[in-house]
């Protein structure tokens with residue numbers, strides 16, 4: 799079973815520290831001391847603040863991942879208990895974005911060594927001049943693959959609202975629910991017959 803990061807909305811205060819931790823974990827240097835035109839803030843989880851709830855939303859690393867099923871390029875695969883996007887082969891078609899039931903995928907410009915990657919053969923018209931168009935790719939939580947001590951968002955959350963849900967934890971919760979259901983059955987069988 800795949801792992802995933804889950805937020806407790808009762809503990810989340812909407813500070814967006816998790817977003818910052820995510821961006822830093824996926825940046826080569828410190829993005830916050832970059833010149834303005836090189837500053838890229840594309841967190842792989844998004845804090846949602848609405849009337850009833852405040853919590854970050856991120857990829858659930860679904861077992862039968864709709865994004866992977868929908869990708870026409872085979873760019874989304876399961877590796878070592880997580881669902882990953884291959885940025886090299888992604889063509890930015892957005893099919894995965896539409897397929898994701900959680901809205902956990904966004905399209906972002908691709909950067910290499912801090913610079914936007916331009917797309918060969920595609921130009922954009924800027925004030926009457928053709929300029930190379932930046933390459934856009936799908937992006938989502940990768941559980942901080944390759945980042946020491948990751949996922950980074952969990953450790954940086956000041957209220958401990960985030961946790962890594964491992965298969966063992968899911969199994970333990972299911973067992974608890976089954977035990978509660980069994981107790982309920984016992985109670986129901988003790989209800990005297992009404993004769994109806």
Ligand code: SF4
Nearest residue numbers: 810811813814816955
């Ligand atoms: S860091 Fe924690 S408290 Fe702050 S927005 Fe993220 S989950 Fe919520």
Ligand code: SF4
Nearest residue numbers: 869888889891892894
């Ligand atoms: S945007 Fe990329 S990862 Fe998503 S479906 Fe298209 S090719 Fe696949």
